[in-house]
Amino acid sequence: MDLVRPHFGKSHHVTMDNWFSSPKLMNDLRNRGTYATGTVIARRKGLPASFKTARLPKGSVVVKSQRDLLAILYVDRRNVTFLTTSENAR
16 A cells, blocks of 8 residues: 555556455555556455356356456466456446
């Protein structure tokens, strides 16, 4: 939060990797007027439980939303999970 504090309320977009991203951080940034996108570990607290055990065919996409936060699971060679506050489910 300290790194992006100068950008609050300016509708900037922050991109991060799975070391930093979490549903709580994404919501906190969005509430302060900053959009965010980042990969996330499927076991992270606050993500849908179905993302942890998903066994889907290659090319599948699962999208879950909660207010302004989207959790997206994309299956390629392995499962890729990311969060975003800048898009809608379309």
